[in-house]
Amino acid sequence: MFMDSKKINSNELLNSIKVVLVGTTHPGNIGATARAMKNMGIVNMALVEPKEFPSDIATYRSKAAKDVLENAEVFDTLKMAISDCELVIGTSARERKVPWPILNPKDASQEVSRGSLNNKVAVVFGREDRGLTNEELGLCNLHVHIPTDPEYSSLNLSQAVQIMVYEIRSAILENEGNDGNWDVEFADNDQTERLISHMDELMQEVDFYEIDNPRKLLLRVRRFFKRSRLDVMEVNIFRGLFAAIQKKLK
Numbered sequence: 001m002f003m004d005s006k007k008i009n010s011n012e013l014l015n016s017i018k019v020v021l022v023g024t025t026h027p028g029n030i031g032a033t034a035r036a037m038k039n040m041g042i043v044n045m046a047l048v049e050p051k052e053f054p055s056d057i058a059t060y061r062s063k064a065a066k067d068v069l070e071n072a073e074v075f076d077t078l079k080m081a082i083s084d085c086e087l088v089i090g091t092s093a094r095e096r097k098v099p100w101p102i103l104n105p106k107d108a109s110q111e112v113s114r115g116s117l118n119n120k121v122a123v124v125f126g127r128e129d130r131g132l133t134n135e136e137l138g139l140c141n142l143h144v145h146i147p148t149d150p151e152y153s154s155l156n157l158s159q160a161v162q163i164m165v166y167e168i169r170s171a172i173l174e175n176e177g178n179d180g181n182w183d184v185e186f187a188d189n190d191q192t193e194r195l196i197s198h199m200d201e202l203m204q205e206v207d208f209y210e211i212d213n214p215r216k217l218l219l220r221v222r223r224f225f226k227r228s229r230l231d232v233m234e235v236n237i238f239r240g241l242f243a244a245i246q247k248k249l250k
């Protein structure tokens with residue numbers, strides 16, 4: 001659980017990053033994304049419910065990045081695609097109703113390059129026509145908006161990916177050789193999700209809220225835990241406390 005202090009190694013870090021495309025409609029965008037990724041040395045691609053994949057159009061548009069497509073993993077849900085990731089970054093072309101920590105590509109990339117030793121990072125992109133759902137954005141630790149002209153804020157999917165992977169690569173190269181900055185492994189998405197469910201279970205057991213009318217409570221709890229980016233030790237402390245309270249209640 002404890003990590004040795006470790007120097008940041010660019011190749012290791014680039015390999016720990018995966019680009020996740022959710023519900024992509026046009027296979028050409030998948031191919032162009034593969035190319036954009038490989039140009040920046042990021043080769044792990046995950047696809048959630050792509051409309052058409054594998055596809056000749058995707059292969060054609062990927063040019064010399066066919067291997068990225070061949071190795072791409074396909075998932076039924078975003079939750080499954082990111083279950084092993086300790087830092088999940090969601091991208092969004094517009095502001096959403098529930099404010100989440102929102103960074104520009106440069107600052108988010110600094111997070112990636114500093115905080116991800118021994119960890120997996122996912123950068124998540126949405127559907128061409130309607131982006132990511134609020135529920136999908138709620139699975140993320142932080143959100144990134146690429147500062148576009150507000151009159152026309154929506155970039156082509158693969159171009160949004162290109163900007164993100166370029167910034168991530170730049171930040172990683174800049175931090176090469178620096179010390180990592182955390183002593184305990186970060187919790188992965190699955191561990192944090194189980195903690196959030198456990199807290200919900202406990203809140204229901206003590207009638208903390210009306211089941212039919214939780215209003216924004218669950219979302220706020222979720223945001224708190226996601227924003228905190230908990231490590232494994234912290235998750236264990238909360239889970240242990242919740243379990244102890246449940247035991248006393250029985």
Ligand code: SAH
Binds near residue numbers: 124125126127144156
């Ligand atoms: N009409 C959609 C836009 C989707 S564009 C919407 O309103 O959300 C497809 C995807 O490209 C987005 O889900 C996001 O992942 C990425 N993207 C496009 N423009 C972006 C921007 N300005 N900042 C961050 N991501 C962007």
